[in-house]
Amino acid sequence: MEQLAQFYAVYGSVINFIGINALLALSLNFTLAAGMLSLGNAAFAGIGGYTAGILTVHLKAPLIVSLCGGSLMAGVVGLLLGMPVLRLKGVFLAMATLAFGEVVRIAAVNLDITGGAEGLTGIPNITRTWMIFLALALAAYFMATLRRSRIGWGLISIREDETAAACLGVDITYYKVVAFTIGAMVAGFAGAMYAHLNYLITPRDFGFFIAVDLLVYNIVGGTRIWYGPILGAALLTALPEILRGVGVAAGPVRLAVNGVILLLVILFLPNGLASLFTRLRPVAVKTGRAERT
Amino acid sequence: MNLLAQQLVNGLFIGSVYGLFAVGYTLVFGVLDILNLAHAAVFTLGGLSAVWLVQAAGMSIWLAFPLATLLAGGLGLLINAAAFAPLRRRADSQFSGLISSIAMAIIFDAAALGLFGARSVRFPPGTVKVHVWQIAGVTITSLQVGIVLVATLLMLILTLFLQRSRTGKAIRTVAENERAAMLLGVNVSGIIAFTFFISSALGGAAGVLYGLYFDSLAPDMGRAIELKGLAVIILGGMGSIPGAILGGLAFGLSEVLTVAVSGTSNLRDAVAFTVLFAILLLRPSGLLGRGKLREA
Numbered sequence: 157m158e159q160l161a162q163f164y165a166v167y168g169s170v171i172n173f174i175g176i177n178a179l180l181a182l183s184l185n186f187t188l189a190a191g192m193l194s195l196g197n198a199a200f201a202g203i204g205g206y207t208a209g210i211l212t213v214h215l216k217a218p219l220i221v222s223l224c225g226g227s228l229m230a231g232v233v234g235l236l237l238g239m240p241v242l243r244l245k246g247v248f249l250a251m252a253t254l255a256f257g258e259v260v261r262i263a264a265v266n267l268d269i270t271g272g273a274e275g276l277t278g279i280p281n282i283t284r285t286w287m288i289f290l291a292l293a294l295a296a297y298f299m300a301t302l303r304r305s306r307i308g309w310g311l312i313s314i315r316e317d318e319t320a321a322a323c324l325g326v327d328i329t330y331y332k333v334v335a336f337t338i339g340a341m342v343a344g345f346a347g348a349m350y351a352h353l354n355y356l357i358t359p360r361d362f363g364f365f366i367a368v369d370l371l372v373y374n375i376v377g378g379t380r381i382w383y384g385p386i387l388g389a390a391l392l393t394a395l396p397e398i399l400r401g402v403g404v405a406a407g408p409v410r411l412a413v414n415g416v417i418l419l420l421v422i423l424f425l426p427n428g429l430a431s432l433f434t435r436l437r438p439v440a441v442k443t444g445r446a447e448r449t
Numbered sequence: 450m451n452l453l454a455q456q457l458v459n460g461l462f463i464g465s466v467y468g469l470f471a472v473g474y475t476l477v478f479g480v481l482d483i484l485n486l487a488h489a490a491v492f493t494l495g496g497l498s499a500v501w502l503v504q505a506a507g508m509s510i511w512l513a514f515p516l517a518t519l520l521a522g523g524l525g526l527l528i529n530a531a532a533f534a535p536l537r538r539r540a541d542s543q544f545s546g547l548i549s550s551i552a553m554a555i556i557f558d559a560a561a562l563g564l565f566g567a568r569s570v571r572f573p574p575g576t577v578k579v580h581v582w583q584i585a586g587v588t589i590t591s592l593q594v595g596i597v598l599v600a601t602l603l604m605l606i607l608t609l610f611l612q613r614s615r616t617g618k619a620i621r622t623v624a625e626n627e628r629a630a631m632l633l634g635v636n637v638s639g640i641i642a643f644t645f646f647i648s649s650a651l652g653g654a655a656g657v658l659y660g661l662y663f664d665s666l667a668p669d670m671g672r673a674i675e676l677k678g679l680a681v682i683i684l685g686g687m688g689s690i691p692g693a694i695l696g697g698l699a700f701g702l703s704e705v706l707t708v709a710v711s712g713t714s715n716l717r718d719a720v721a722f723t724v725l726f727a728i729l730l731l732r733p734s735g736l737l738g739r740g741k742l743r744e745a
Binding site for chain 1: 478482484486531532535536539543544545547548549551552553554555556558559560562563672675676679680683687715716718719722723725726729730
């Protein structure tokens with residue numbers, strides 16, 4: 157027990173960040189489940205984080221109100237953004253959400269209420285580890301349930317073949333907007349928790365490279381099952397610490413090892429780390445390259 | 450008025466560097482429909498290795514520039530062999546290729562840090578002899594003119610190469626339809642490797658020119674241009690080379706004009722990305738795109 161306490165004292169912050177990153181990765185998984193590549197979830201986390209931070213700092217709101225407020229705000233923005241943007245597909249959707257993310261980041265740099273480039277400071281550190289993992293467990297349970305529900309099957313049918321799904325009467329726009337909005341709300345909640353963990357948030361915390369990290373967690377962990385993104389986020393968040401423990405010096409070498417591990421996972425585990433634990437339907441072999449029109 | 454003219458000229462210079470960077474980006478996208486996110490890392494390594502060649506090996510910039518460009522091209526071959534070729538037959542190659550190129554970018558960034566250090570470096574003074582001209586109140590340096598000339602020349606050569614040469618035609622065939630190209634006897638994997646070579650060589654060349662223009666190179670300089678490059682190829686139309694050139698110029702001009710009109714540099718990127726967002730909603734194929742909306 158004492159060892160456990162000591163372990164927590166040393167690695168507590170890593171454990172917290174694993175939880176936050178896993179929740180963020182899971183939020184992106186809602187959109188990936190329908191085959192939509194969004195790079196906007198870091199921005200949703202930013203909207204949630206800033207909203208919650210402002211509620212706490214300026215309006216002295218209790219934590220639960222701030223967290224829900226941040227999540228709701230991100231959800232509303234996600235709904236408004238989703239309706240026009242989700243007509244786009246593939247890389248174009250990724251680019252549109254990326255542009256949205258940049259606009260949010262630049263807005264955070266330039267507004268007064270967000271504290272500009274220095275960020276919003278003085279947010280009390282009141283998020284506890286159990287809260288993060290409770291939220292993660294609820295989100296994962298929700299995800300697992302959703303996958304087996306009518307909406308879940310609708311999303312999978314959209315991912316496999318959108319035109320065919322539309323012909324079978326799946327309300328594509330509705331399902332897509334629902335998935336996108338849920339993802340935005342989860343991301344906003346995670347961002348709000350992060351804000352109350354870190355004393356301050358800056359626009360850099362929610363930029364392009366964070367959005368890419370979320371995608372990396374999903375692909376490395378596996379997108380097809382609810383625990384995939386959690387596995388990916390846990391491994392990649394802990395990797396720098398693990399490498400340090402193994403004795404790989406900080407700096408370029410550790411960065412390079414990080415990159416090599418990422419490359420190896422992509423090359424040799426097509427369905428991500430989750431494929432080590434479950435037998436998923438293989439997607440590794442392409443039967444015939446789809447012709448482009 | 451003079452200030453505005455000066456800003457327009459500056460926008461033209463930086464825009465041509467953006468264009469050169471984006472042309473390499475869009476070339477790979479046009480052929481493979483995959484974003485190569487390691488392109489910015491190649492840009493950084495190209496610029497830094499040119500500085501090393503000039504500073505440590507004592508070469509003239511006229512020798513260091515082509516050497517750094519070739520080296521960057523070699524990195525492109527490496528990217529293809531390690532990150533893209535093994536994934537080509539996979540159903541989700543669009544996603545997994547994105548991630549493996551991120552992995553290559555991380556490895557290249559680590560190499561840049563390990564080989565050249567974390568500090569920002571610059572070309573030694575006098576690498577290029579700079580004349581300053583005053584034309585109607587607008588200051589232009591010979592360095593700026595040289596950058597535009599080199600960038601234009603490279604883009605012109607690329608366009609002619611793609612239009613006229615046999616290899617260029619093969620590249621366009623693969624871009625149009627890989628399977629048909631294979632049936633016609635085109636060496637598809639060879640052509641794809643060669644496309645990566647050209648794309649990365651142009652990225653490296655853009656890195657050298659960028660370093661000369663701003664007189665400062667750092668291992669993280671790729672981050673600044675990566676997003677701009679993505680914006681430029683969307684603005685111009687994914688896969689369109691004239692579009693990338695035009696998009697680069699438009700982006701460079703919009704940057705300096707926003708600064709000139711608003712008086713601050715805070716909103717520089719905001720305008721560009723808002724325009725980008727609007728273009729995606731109104732005309733997703735870009736200014737000169739092929740009108741392809743559906744992802745195969």
